[in-house]
Amino acid sequence: MAKIGGEPAQPPVPKVGSSLSGSGGLGGSLPGNDLVPDNHAPGTLFWVMSRLEGYLEENYPNFGIGYSGAFNSETATAEIRGAHFDHCDHFDELTSDCEDCGRKPGNNIRLLTGSGDGSYSGINYWAAQSYEGEHDINPELIASFYLFDRGSAHSRGMDARGWKSPASFFFENAATYKDHQGSIVGDFTAGADGFWIGDAGASDGSSYALVNHWGSEHRSYRVIAFSEPVEPKDIRGDSGIQGLPVRPRIVLILGQQIASDVFGTGRDFASIDWVSQPRMWSQLSVHANIGGGDNGVACLNNDGIYWEKVLRSFQGSSPVLRRKYQLEVLGRWYQGALVGNEKSYSYLAQFLGETSDRPFTEEEITAAMRSRGWSLNTPRSAELISNLNGRIHSEH
Secondary structure: OEEEOOOOOOOOOOOOOOOOOOOOOOOOOOOOOOOOOOOOOOOEHHHHHHHHHHHHHHHOOOOEEEEEEEEEEOOOEEEEEOOOOOOOOOOOOOOOOOOOOOOOOOOEEEEEOOOEOEEEEEEEEEEOEEEOOOOOOOOEEEEEEEEOOOOOOOOOOOOOHHHHOHHHHHHHHHHHHOOOEEEEEEEEEOEOOEOEEEOOOOOOOOOOOOEEOOOOOOOEEEEEEEEEEOOHHHEOOOOOOOOOOEEEEEEEEEEHHHHHHHHOOOOOOOOOOHHHHHHHHOOEOOEOOOOOOOHHHHHHHHHHHHHHHHHHHOOOOOHHHHHHHHHHHHHHHHHHHHOOOHHHHHHHHHHHHHOOOOOOOHHHHHHHHHOOOOOOOOHHHHHHHHHHHHHHHHHO
């Protein structure tokens, strides 16, 4: 028997972090009391954490915390998407409604990523679920936190401390924004494949890295953003809208029912006209990614290494879970190889050799790529996959 979701929190004083473990390797625990004291103003980040912690210890005593993954933003935005979408221009909309690409109210929300382009990562909270044999291995995803601070040690997901002690490392880096008040952005519902977060430009054939979320399938979530105010001097021109924009720095994606149970109607949160924010964001000066290689591929390769470490440390008895971990590795390096990255191809070729005792089926490769956010419904994706498979067969 194995457990997904990491090590349980240890009330009344949570332990800070845990190592990659044989129980699934998605380990972690709530940040210690030195990081989350009780004397924070209502609606602020650590006030939210204190209340969420109490709720989880009472209702999900065996919940787990783990590193979620990293994505690259090249348009200074992060889109939370509950379905597979092709690229479409909706940069001035918080929530898009488009017959061409399939975005509809309730399946997408777009936010500014702090001060601009960058690579960003987060942590997940799962309701720990024990299973064995062929049981469904997707636990309930309770919440996800993402930090939009391109200068933090947590930003790119490349610091091993974020893998070994996900909660404590995340909140140590997020402490800069501990007094920022949260605001409810909106709700969405994940589709049959769950939800992703990443640049809105991600689609079939792109090298954009999206982060997928196990256990979010068909569940509804509330998005709460903790933002910093923008000074008038940082605004270019006139947005034509009353008020000032804000820069989201931390985003909490929380189960809708849990959000209602813990925070009620949200009266402790700030009131922000989020629908008007995208037009104001378009007037902001933001940082751009210039040079330094493909940030999406860097995220894919790095997270592939993370999942390979999880796989290698796995000591459970569930073949289904082991295969799930293998598909997480496969999808990231397969995508990198598909878009022509030689390092990804090298990782992939070695990994396929190591798993040659049970080769991946066409259905499994399809599932791995759909978890990367590719719909596989475009001619380009079919051509890329055909070319890559031809190269693999000829060289290995």
